Amino acid sequence: MKYIKIMLKRRLIFSILLFSFAVIMFSDVYAFGTDYIHSQYSQEEKSKVIGYLELKKITSHEVANESIQSFDISQDGTLMAVAFSNHKIGVYDINGKWLWGLTDIDHQGGFDCEIDDIDNELLAISQRGDTIYKIDRDLNVLDAVKFEHENNGDIYPNLELKRPKVRGEKVYKMSRTKVWMEESGVKTVLIDHSMELSVQAIAFIIIIGIFVAVSFLVEKEKRDQAKNGSEKNEC
Numbered sequence: 001m002k003y004i005k006i007m008l009k010r011r012l013i014f015s016i017l018l019f020s021f022a023v024i025m026f027s028d029v030y031a032f033g034t035d036y037i038h039s040q041y042s043q044e045e046k047s048k049v050i051g052y053l054e055l056k057k058i059t060s061h062e063v064a065n066e067s068i069q070s071f072d073i074s075q076d077g078t079l080m081a082v083a084f085s086n087h088k089i090g091v092y093d094i095n096g097k098w099l100w101g102l103t104d105i106d107h108q109g110g111f112d113c114e115i116d117d118i119d120n121e122l123l124a125i126s127q128r129g130d131t132i133y134k135i136d137r138d139l140n141v142l143d144a145v146k147f148e149h150e151n152n153g154d155i156y157p158n159l160e161l162k163r164p165k166v167r168g169e170k171v172y173k174m175s176r177t178k179v180w181m182e183e184s185g186v187k188t189v190l191i192d193h194s195m196e197l198s199v200q201a202i203a204f205i206i207i208i209g210i211f212v213a214v215s216f217l218v219e220k221e222k223r224d225q226a227k228n229g230s231e232k233n234e235c
Contacts, residue, residue: 038132038145046144049131054105055139060098063088064193067176070112074120077167081122082179082191083113091122091137096179096190100137 041049066084073080073094080092087110090101102124104111109128116123116134121142124133134143165172171182177194180187 038147041144041146045146049129049144049146050133050141052106052129053133053141055102055135055141056105057139058088058090058101058103060090060101062103063090063101066193068174068179068191068193069110071165071172071174071179072114072123073165073167073172074115075117075167076120077170079115079120080172080179080190081113081115083111083124085110087111089113089122089124092191102135102139 063084066086069083071082078094080094082090088103089111091099112125114123122135124135130147132145133141135141169183173180178189179191180189
């Protein structure tokens with residue numbers, strides 16, 4: 001009976017891992033609209049929240065193994081911003097060519113992103129805070145505005161999720177691993193991290209599988225030793 005329970009536990013663990021892998025690989029990600037509710041900081045408050053940032057430029061190689069959190073396409077259809085895990089953001093041309101990127105070394109949460117409708121500057125949206133930062137490619141923080149909180153402090157209901165992004169005849173969509181464009185029934189992949197993330201996920205599953213197998217063998221060894229001890233006592 002105990003052996004059956006152990007086997008069921010192992011199957012449950014593997015099922016959870018496979019489900020998590022499927023969610024990471026195939027779930028959709030949405031683009032944010034700019035219809036959020038915000039207010040201006042005082043000059044003193046603005047200087048303070050900007051001072052929280054410690055920005056650093058990154059290369060495309062530094063986001064290759066990161067999953068995609070959110071994205072935006074500029075209104076004129078020339079730029080694409082992508083927010084990745086581990087508080088990294090990349091800015092690309094509309095064909096998926098890397099232009100520049102940033103990370104916040106000391107940021108405790110993460111970033112979502114938009115592209116400003118007026119001047120095409122990057123908007124980095126703090127996931128754990130309540131601030132939207134406007135940042136140029138030289139990492140100058142041009143402005144910072146504050147979210148108006150609703151629903152007990154949850155900022156996300158204030159962000160209108162829009163899927164897909166439509167620019168003319170082109171439709172832009174995303175998953176956790178890819179960005180692609182559809183036009184006249186033709187799909188063109190612009191960013192693809194599926195291979196890197198698949199390798200990571202498979203390696204994780206293998207490590208967990210080894211851990212479960214070792215745990216099972218240790219448990220079996222203990223059970224066999226207890227059984228042998230009982231048989232010797234009976235003798």
